[in-house]
Amino acid sequence: MKGNPVVKKTSRQQVYTLLVEVGRKDGDGLPEGSTGAAILCYASGVDEAEAVRETTAVLKAADMAPLEIEGYGTREDQIGEGMEIGAEEEALMQRALDENAVIVVQITPFED
Template sequence: MAKDKTSPRKHDVYMLVVEVGRKDGDGLPDGATGAGLVCYASGVDEAEAVRETVAVLKQADLNPLDVTGYGTRAEREAQGETIEEEDAALMQRAFDENAVIVVQMTPFFGDEDRG
């Protein structure tokens, strides 16, 4: 049986939204209770992308509390979402560099900011 060229586990890029809490040295603005981060993360599956993202954020002195996955570009487009050119370029960079890229950080200043 011929070896399938896709046998090595191919990675993809996943969109993740991460909620972080406060931690000394986290760099969040004074008065913030935490933040929401939009990340593009490379992984062979979403679970690996989440693990890598959490590890990178912890190295950056952030305190990840919750991660929500929104799927790959193909999955998002299949659901009717339009991917802007800038986001597509960032996703490609995450793929090319096998990296986690923080696209946006929104500080929370109280419970009314969440949900």
């Protein structure tokens, strides 16, 4: 019995590293007295614009107030610029890709 060979569909999704600055909003979960925060995320998307849109939507759904987003490109972009990516970061990037998700890596509150 002959069948069609299994062809693995390649995903157009990539993972982008984004740094999001958020302001204060009721229910945002940030520490009392903070003026906002920087949030490092890994987000999947077919391009950086889609990753930014998805990240913005996720943060707004979590009662955060995104103000500005800075993109650092894909894993490949970062390696091409000489950055080293550790095993933990690699695993989180892969998770974002596998789950087509936004992964919040770190939240750093701003203090006055």
